[in-house]
Amino acid sequence: MIQSDNHVHTSFSSDSSTPPEDMLGRAKALGLSSICFTDHIDYGFPAEKYGNSFLFSMDEYFQKLEGLAAQNPDLNIRIGVELGLKNDILPAARSLTGNYDFDFVIGSTHLVDNIDPYYNEYWEGHGESGGIKHYYEATYENIRQGFDFDVYGHIDYVIRYCPAIKAAGTDSKILESHYAKMLKENREILDEILLALIESGKGIEANTGGFKYMLGHPNPHEDILRRYRSLGGELLSLGSDAHESKHLAYSFTKMPALLKGCGFTHYTEFHKRKPVQVPLA
Numbered sequence: 001m002i003q004s005d006n007h008v009h010t011s012f013s014s015d016s017s018t019p020p021e022d023m024l025g026r027a028k029a030l031g032l033s034s035i036c037f038t039d040h041i042d043y044g045f046p047a048e049k050y051g052n053s054f055l056f057s058m059d060e061y062f063q064k065l066e067g068l069a070a071q072n073p074d075l076n077i078r079i080g081v082e083l084g085l086k087n088d089i090l091p092a093a094r095s096l097t098g099n100y101d102f103d104f105v106i107g108s109t110h111l112v113d114n115i116d117p118y119y120n121e122y123w124e125g126h127g128e129s130g131g132i133k134h135y136y137e138a139t140y141e142n143i144r145q146g147f148d149f150d151v152y153g154h155i156d157y158v159i160r161y162c163p164a165i166k167a168a169g170t171d172s173k174i175l176e177s178h179y180a181k182m183l184k185e186n187r188e189i190l191d192e193i194l195l196a197l198i199e200s201g202k203g204i205e206a207n208t209g210g211f212k213y214m215l216g217h218p219n220p221h222e223d224i225l226r227r228y229r230s231l232g233g234e235l236l237s238l239g240s241d242a243h244e245s246k247h248l249a250y251s252f253t254k255m256p257a258l259l260k261g262c263g264f265t266h267y268t269e270f271h272k273r274k275p276v277q278v279p280l281a
Contacts, residue, residue, distance in 0.1 A: 003032050003033040006237045007240060026245040037077070042083075042111070065077060078103035078104060084111060085142040086114070106151055107151070118160075128163055131158065136186055139152070150237075150273060151268075156182075204220070204224075206237070211254070218255075255267075255280075
């Protein structure tokens with residue numbers, strides 16, 4: 001059993017109403033030994049457009065989580081952040097990671113040209129194939145800018161929300177056909193992303209939110225995980241991306257066999273920004 005969830009959101013994130021205490025109760029019920037909170041900070045998020053700021057008081061966050069850690073010595077509680085990356089926030093992002101003693105920092109692309117692919121307006125502006133490619137190009141540029149993070153989150157986040165996936169619903173034939181097309185069309189830029197991460201000493205995550213969204217695969221797809229490993233990548237965190245306690249450690253029972261099939265023997269936890277390799281059971 002995988003006993004550590006390394007991508008967890010609470011009411012500190014604008015898109016969650018779950019108290020941290022509820023996540024801890026669920027973690028104990030599941031028999032987890034460790035949990036890393038990674039609430040959202042997205043500097044420059046267009047709150048006036050989408051209604052969320054994705055900002056919170058970091059001092060309050062640390063005070064709350066450090067207090068909970070002291071009250072729950074039977075559970076290894078780590079403090080992380082999921083940092084939304086885009087081309088105009090580098091100074092703010094560096095200030096955050098330089099001034100707070102995080103255990104773990106996930107860097108993610110949530111906005112491209114200040115538009116979230118979750119919304120139809122992104123696809124209306126780019127089309128499906130163009131929108132996916134543009135997302136990956138933005139991700140590559142974020143990596144090349146020199147942001148301070150440990151792993152890149154849900155590299156194919158954009159796939160969750162593309163029109164063909166939404167239209168397919170749970171039709172596995174359409175889903176698989178679309179995945180194959182996406183991977184083929186974007187092989188070159190995906191390789192550039194993975195190589196840039198490896199060369200800079202950064203990892204990726206296996207995010208089981210893809211199962212929650214009925215995609216039949218983690219984010220990113222196994223083909224991307226397998227390619228990362230074949231290129232020499234070794235830093236692989238594992239997280240559910242849970243925003244509700246019922247989704248903590250979601251589909252984790254599938255992951256040991258899946259990751260071994262991609263060539264991994266370990267997954268990675270971060271403690272005080274240092275990677276610790278944990279064998280897959």
